[in-house]
Amino acid sequence: MSDDTAHPHDQEAVDLTRNQSLVLGVLQQTHGPLSAYAILDELRDHGLRAPLQIYRALDKLVEYGRVHRLESLNAFVACSHPGCEDHGTIAFAICESCRQVVEITDHRLAGQLQLLAGEAGLRLNTSVVELRGRCAQCAAA
């Protein structure tokens, strides 16, 4: 096996296709989660018409680690780490009022989830951790 068998997220960067760039661009400009259909609405001017065009781009972007999917919102958000180097995001803090999303990295949590999974008899594959509430600004208002 040579280096070119490495997964994309192991590499410095990945060349995005036109559709992938468009979708990522919309998410980056938005500073918050968007549904696939909301992304589509933003991109009709650029010639995208079908949900599948968005979902295909999102699939790749998630695979590359440039976009995260928020399961509890059925929505997607751009990764907040500039070059998307290995960052180990493991949880999200979501403001239910203003929709701001903060990525959380925490090795202790990661370890604890592994431990809990083991205790529950589960060989952990992926974990979904989404914390929901009100951000400081919204709580103050």
Add this chain to the structure above:
Amino acid sequence: MSDDTAHPHDQEAVDLTRNQSLVLGVLQQTHGPLSAYAILDELRDHGLRAPLQIYRALDKLVEYGRVHRLESLNAFVACSHPGCEDHGTIAFAICESCRQVVEITDHRLAGQLQLLAGEAGLRLNTSVVELRGRCAQCAAA
């Protein structure tokens, strides 16, 4: 304020309506998560015809703590605690192969999520923690 203003989940039990009982019954017999539409299919013989009848029952059952919603599956599962006394389920271990679901209670995790939320500037309301992987049986097979 008198005692009768207490929330249902503070009480010993709640009288379920016909539809709520039917929906809970299906979930309890199934030993695994079901989508609202799968529940509906099971209950057509009993006269239920519309998704909304299921969703309304599910809303109440979730409110009463007798059913949990699994965000990453868009599905629902009966609470595994018999009388549904206060149990503090905070996470779920989900086998992606056989769909078995194990409820997890862990005070340390609860505290850590509170802590992380605080660090992220979030006043925590609810948390979604769903661990996905393969259960021991499925991993062995």
Add this chain to the structure above:
DNA sequence: CAATGTGATGTTATAAGATTACATCCTATG
């Protein structure tokens, strides 16, 4: 009893999220 309020129900239609199936196009590589 009549009037009223509240919560549950029934029904139709539709919104929102996601995938299947199939045809086509581009492009690197032999």
Add this chain to the structure above:
DNA sequence: CATAGGATGTAATCTTATAACATCACATTG
């Protein structure tokens, strides 16, 4: 050139969830 793989375009469909509106059952109270 041939062609194989990945990316794209398009239509149709499937799954999940809610809106809108009418009605019913039952308890309270005037």
